[in-house]
Amino acid sequence: xALAPSLKLxxxxxxxxxxxxGAAAKxxxxxxxxxxxxxxxxxxxxxxxxxxSKYEEYKQSRQSxxxxxxxxxxxxxxxxxxxxxxxxxxxxxxxxxxxxxHLSRFVEGKRVDQIKLIHDQMLNxxxxxxxxxxxxxxxxxxxxxxLWDLYGKVLNLPVYKLLGGAVRxxxxxxxxxxxxxxxxxxxxIGGKMPTHWGPADDDxxxxxxxxxxxxxxxxxxxxxxxxFDCWMSQTVNYATKLAHAAAPYKLKWIEECFPPxxxxxxxxxxxxxxxxxxxxxxxxxxxxxxxxxxxxxGVDILQPDVGWCGGVTSLCEIAAIxxxxxxxxxxxxxxxxxxxxxxxxxNTPFSEFLMTSPHADSLRPQFDPVLVGxxxxxxxxxxxxQLDKPGFGVELNRDCPLERPxxx
Ligand SMILES: C[C@H](O)[C@H](O)[C@@H](O)[C@@H](O)C(=O)O
Ligand SMILES: [Mg+2]
Numbered sequence: 001x002a003l004a005p006s007l008k009l010x011x012x013x014x015x016x017x018x019x020x021x022g023a024a025a026k027x028x029x030x031x032x033x034x035x036x037x038x039x040x041x042x043x044x045x046x047x048x049x050x051x052x053s054k055y056e057e058y059k060q061s062r063q064s065x066x067x068x069x070x071x072x073x074x075x076x077x078x079x080x081x082x083x084x085x086x087x088x089x090x091x092x093x094x095x096x097x098x099x100x101x102h103l104s105r106f107v108e109g110k111r112v113d114q115i116k117l118i119h120d121q122m123l124n125x126x127x128x129x130x131x132x133x134x135x136x137x138x139x140x141x142x143x144x145x146x147l148w149d150l151y152g153k154v155l156n157l158p159v160y161k162l163l164g165g166a167v168r169x170x171x172x173x174x175x176x177x178x179x180x181x182x183x184x185x186x187x188x189i190g191g192k193m194p195t196h197w198g199p200a201d202d203d204x205x206x207x208x209x210x211x212x213x214x215x216x217x218x219x220x221x222x223x224x225x226x227x228f229d230c231w232m233s234q235t236v237n238y239a240t241k242l243a244h245a246a247a248p249y250k251l252k253w254i255e256e257c258f259p260p261x262x263x264x265x266x267x268x269x270x271x272x273x274x275x276x277x278x279x280x281x282x283x284x285x286x287x288x289x290x291x292x293x294x295x296x297x298g299v300d301i302l303q304p305d306v307g308w309c310g311g312v313t314s315l316c317e318i319a320a321i322x323x324x325x326x327x328x329x330x331x332x333x334x335x336x337x338x339x340x341x342x343x344x345x346x347n348t349p350f351s352e353f354l355m356t357s358p359h360a361d362s363l364r365p366q367f368d369p370v371l372v373g374x375x376x377x378x379x380x381x382x383x384x385x386q387l388d389k390p391g392f393g394v395e396l397n398r399d400c401p402l403e404r405p406x407x408x
Contacts, residue, residue, distance in 0.1 A: 009111045009112050009113050009154065010079040010080040010081040010083065010111070010112055010154060011079065011080045011109060011110065011111050011112070012077055012078070012079055012080075012107050012108055012109065012110055012111075012112060012147075012150070013078055013079065013080050013108065014076075014077070014078040014108065015075065015076070015077050015078075015099060015100075015103070015104050015107045015108060015143070015146075016075070016076045016077075016078075016100075016404060017073065017074070017075055017076075017095065017096035017099035017100050017404065017406070018073075018074040018076070018096065018402040018403060018404050019071050019072060019073055019074070019091075019092040019093045019095070019096050019402070019403050019404075019405060020032050020033075020071055020072040020074065020092075020370065020400055020401060020402050020403070021034055021037045021068065021071035021072055021092065022034060022037070022068065022069060022070050022071020022072070022092035022093060023066070023069045023070075023071070023092075024071065024092065024093045024403075024405070025071060025401070025403075027401060028068070030071070030072070030400075030401070031356060031367070031368055031369060031370070032071075032072035032088065032367055032368075032369065032370035032400065033071075033072035033073060033074070033088035033089050033090055033307070033367055033370060034068055034070055034071050034072045034090045034092065035354065035356050035366055035367060036062065036063070036067045036068045037063075037068035037071065037072075038068075038356065038358065039358070041358060042358045043177060043178035043179075043355075043358065043359060043360050044062075044177075044194075044356070045061050045062055045063050045067075046060075046061075046178070046196075047059065047060050047061075047196045048062060048194040048195070048196060048231060049194070049195045049196055049197055049198040049205075049230060049231060049233040049234075050062055050065070050067075050198075050231050050232065050233050051232050051233055051259065052065045053197075053198045053200055053201075053233055054198075054199070054200040069092075070090050070091055070092040070094065070095070070135060070138075071090075071091075071092030071093065072088055072089075072090065072092060072370060073088065073089050073090065073091035073092055073095035073096065073099075073138070073139060073142050074086060074087075074088050074142075074370070074396060074402060075087055075088075075089075075095075075099055075139075075142045075143050075145075075146040076146065076396070077107065077143075077146045077147060077149075077150045079112050079150060079154055081154065083112075083150060083153050083154050084150065084153070085146050085147065085148075085149035085150025085151070085152070085153050085391055086146050086149060086396050087142050087143075087144075087145030087146040087148075087149055087307075087337065087392070088142065088145075088307070088367060088370055088371070089138045089139070089141055089142035089145070089307035089308065090135075090138050090307065090308065091135050091138040091139045091142060093403075093405050094135050094139075095135060095138060095139040095142065096404070096405050096406050097405070097406050098126070098135075098136060098139045099139060099142075099143060100406040100407060100408040101406060101408055102125070102126065103122050103125075103126075103139070103140070103143055104408045106118050106121040106122055106125065107143065107147070112147070112150055112151050112154050113151060115144065115147045115148060115151060115313060116313060118143070118144075118147060119140070119144050119310070119311065119313040119314075122140045122143060122144075123140060123310065126140065130286075132286055132287040132289070132290065133260070133284070133285065133286030133287065133290070134286065137286035137287070137308060137309065137310055138286075138307060138308045140310060140311065141306065141307050141308055141309060141310055141311040141314070142307060142311070143311070144310065144311025144312060144313050144314070145306070145307065145311050145312060145337050145392070147311075148162065148311070148312050148313075148391070148392070149391035149392050150391065151391075152390045152391035152392070153390045153391040155390075156390050157390060158340060158387050158388055158389060158390060158391070158392075158393060159312065159340040159341075159391060159392055160339075160340040160341070160343050160344050160384070160387055163312070163316065163340070163341060163344045164344050165344060166343045166344060166384040167343070167344060167345070167346050168343065168384075169383060169384050170381050170382065170383050170384070171339060171342060171343055171350070171351050171377075171381065171382045171383075172189050172349075172350045172351075172380060172381055173188055173189065173350065173351055173352065173353040173377045173380050173381070173382070174188055174189050174190035174191065174192060174225060174227070174350060174351075174352060174353070175188040175190070175191055175192070175352075175353050175354075175355055175360075175380075176191075176192040176229065176333060176352055176353070176354045176355060177191070177192075177193075177354070177355030177360030178193065178194075178355075178359070178360045179191070179355075179359070179360040179361060180192075180193060180216050180219075180220055180224070180226055181216060181219040181220055182360060182361050183355070183360070183380075184220050184224050186363065186379070186380060187377075187378075187379035187380035187381065188353065188377075188380040189224075189225060189350060189380060190224060190225025190226065190227060190252060191216070191220070191224070191225070191226055191227070192226075192227040192228070192229050192255065192352070193212065193213070193216065193226070193227070193228060193229065194228075194229050194230075194231065195209045195228050195229065195230045195231075195233065195242075196208065196209060196212070197209050198230075198233040198234055198238065199233075199234060199235050199237075199238040203241070205238075206238070206241055206242050206245055209228070209242065210242075210245045210246060210249070213226060213228070213246055213249045213251065214249055217249045217250065222250065225252040226249070226250065226251055226252060227251065227252050227253045227254070227255060227280075228242070228246065228251060228253075228254050228255060229255045229256060230242075230254065230255060230256055230257045231256055232256055232257075232258060232259045232260070232284065233257075234257040234258060235258075235265075236257075236258075236265050236268045236269055236272065239254065239257040239258070239265075239269050239272075239273075240269060240272040240273065242254070243269070243272070243273040243274055243277055244273070244274055246277075247274040247277060251277060252277070252278060253277065253278035253279065253280045253300070253301065254269075254273065254277060254278075254279060254280070255280045255281060255303070256280070256281045256282075256283065256284070256303075257269060257279075257281070258281075259284070260281070260282075260284045260285045260286075260290065261290070263293045263294065263296075263297050264297075266279065266281065266294060266297040266298070266299060267297040267298060270297065270298040270299075278300040278301060279298070279299055279300050280299060280300060280301040280302075280303055280330075281294060281299055281302075281303060282294060282299070282302045282303035282304050282305075282309075282318075282332070283303050283304065283305045283308065283332035284305075284308070285304065285309065286308060286309055286310065287309075287310070287314075288310070288314060288317045288318055288321065291304065291309075291318045291321050291322075292321055295321050295322060295325055295327055299327065300327060300328065301327065301328045301329070301330050302318060302321070302322045302327060302328070302329045302330075303329075303330055303331060303332050303352075304318050304329070304331055304332065305331060305332035305333075305334050305338075306331055306334045306337045306338045306341060307334050307337055308332075312337070312340070312341050315329075315331065315338070315341050316341065319341070319345045319347060319348070322347055323345075323346070323347045326347075327347070328347050328348065328349065329342075329345060329347055329348055330342075330348055330350065330351055330352060331348075331351065331352065332352060333352040333353060333354030333366055334366075335365065335366045335367050335371070335374055336371070336374060336375065336387070336392040336393060336394055337392060338351065338352075339351065339375075339382060339387055340387055340392055340393075343384055343387065353366070353376070353377055353380075354366050356368060363376040363377070364376075369397055369399075369400060370396065370397050370400050371394040371395070371396070371397065372394060372395040372396070372397050373389070373393060373394045373395060374394050375387075375393070
């Protein structure tokens with residue numbers, strides 16, 4: 001049966017890629033999709049433990065080794081009826097090149113509903129240089145998110161309704177930042193702190209991060225969740241000792257102790273760590289195969305970033321992997337792009353809000369200033385109603401210093 005004329009969907013006529021910030025920009029500290037690109041004296045760049053911490057010169061600041069080198073990628077797609085959709089991620093100029101000179105051929109000319117076909121063609125056509133992760137998958141994710149935004153705007157529906165609708169009326173959030181005590185006052189259910197020391201600091205490093213945990217536990221009382229985020233900085237032995245030292249302070253979970261492909265390290269830590277403490281990771285894993293391996297290793301909470309794992313299309317597949325094993329999927333903080341997905345997942349009982357205010361003391365939208373209308377949790381909660389706008393419910397702030405470095 002042919003589609004009713006009113007249901008004849010438009011085709012995609014144009015895809016355009018813009019960048020903001022990153023090493024190619026003249027101005028830094030732009031924030032936006034590359035939310036590590038912040039100004040001076042920001043908690044997110046204050047002596048946080050990383051795999052580079054073994055080098056004294058790179059210990060104080062992640063920007064010193066280039067955490068903000070990529071910058072923000074903005075992908076905009078335009079349909080034959082004039083509707084536009086867009087999304088952002090962390091890929092900057094390299095992402096612009098990939099969109100304009102490679103991925104555009106799979107997008108232009110397709111109907112706005114052919115999202116999964118485009119997704120499969122983007123993944124398979126870049127395999128020879130993506131390695132299944134990193135900036136290429138970030139770029140594919142951004143195109144996928146822009147396509148879902150366009151589809152919602154053409155149908156005048158929020159993305160969460162395209163995905164099958166909400167399974168709950170609200171999303172409850174924990175906050176990531178330097179001040180769990182302030183997050184508690186704002187109504188969040190927990191606070192995740194970055195660790196500041198690692199194996200190069202040996203037991204003294206463990207003592208210092210445990211002192212930070214003990215101080216916070218004293219401030220927030222017994223019930224409020226406290227978590228460590230270790231940003232790939234540890235060894236199995238160090239993580240084991242840290243987890244056991246943290247148990248008396250009721251650490252709820254220990255996050256991303258190792259690089260994404262060290263599956264055996266996760267498997268071993270799961271065996272070594274205190275019973276009842278959760279092991280989580282995933283924000284730097286870029287394929288569903290990678291998430292299956294982490295799930296096999298016993299990761300309790302998979303934490304894909306929807307802008308870095310293949311977009312909404314992949315995030316839904318990752319949620320199913322977790323669900324098949326009774327595991328949770330709690331995406332890495334990615335604002336509206338994960339809110340619309342998680343409110344449709346039965347194995348996502350809470351989500352992450354990443355504090356991008358410099359002292360983690362106020363509710364700044366995560367991707368500020370690049371999204372107009374980006375919602376923040378009120379009292380640690382977001383309602384489905386706050387998401388009830390077409391697409392992802394946000395618009396691009398065209399006052400931002402966006403560049404279009406390549407054109408196909
Ligand atoms: C706070 C962490 O070091 C990262 O900056 C953060 O982006 C990520 O790991 C997270 O889980 O929010
Ligand atoms: Mg993390």
